[in-house]
Amino acid sequence: MNIKDDTISKGFIIAGLMNMSVLVFSKFFTNPVIPQSDPDVMSNFGLLMILIWGLAYISVAKTYHNIKWLVLVFAIEKLIYGLVWSQWMFNNSVSDVFDRDAMAGIFFSVYGINDWAFCIFFILVFFRLNSHKNKVHQ
Incomplete structure (x- = not known):
């Protein structure tokens, strides 16, 4: 599967904007129900850190080619949140x-x-960055 660079850049921006949506759902950190429902992960501090992760995704949208290992860190971070959410559910x-x-x-x-x-x-972006074809172009 060949994903265009522009599409991947947009994916990073969308990922960041999705994280920033915590501002809406938390009513700018004034909604007590989210932290009360999961105080370990979704405290106001936890929500703030989700916002920071979102800014990190956006910040590398145009330069992700140079940070393949950080892209893997992003995948691991999302895996952890996905597992935590599944357990919560x-x-x-x-x-x-x-x-x-x-x-x-x-x-x-x-x-x-x-x-x-x-x-x-x-994960798909990380594997694309590690592909043999991509290494030839670096």
């Missing part, structure tokens, strides 16, 4: 979160799907 009720706050319910319904999708994206 098995052990908690998202409908209980919806009952308390619709935005928090939407957040918990989708954040892990987003993380799994971008984990796959970052």
Whole structure:
């Protein structure tokens, strides 16, 4: 599969913007339901760090060719969040979160799907950067 460089750059920007959506779901860190529903991972500090990760993705959108190992770090980070979300979904009720706050319910319904999708994206980019064909062009 051959993904165009421009498409990959847009993927990094979209990944960053998706992370920045925590500002909307958390109502700019004023929504207490998200941190109460998962205080270990989704505290306001945790949400702030998600925002910072998003800025990191955007910051490398045009230079990702030069940071293949950081792209792998991004994939691992998304894998961890995806696993944490999956565990949370098995052990908690998202409908209980919806009952308390619709935005928090939407957040918990989708954040892990987003993380799994971008984990796959970052893995594909990493493998593309490591391909023999790509090494010839570097």
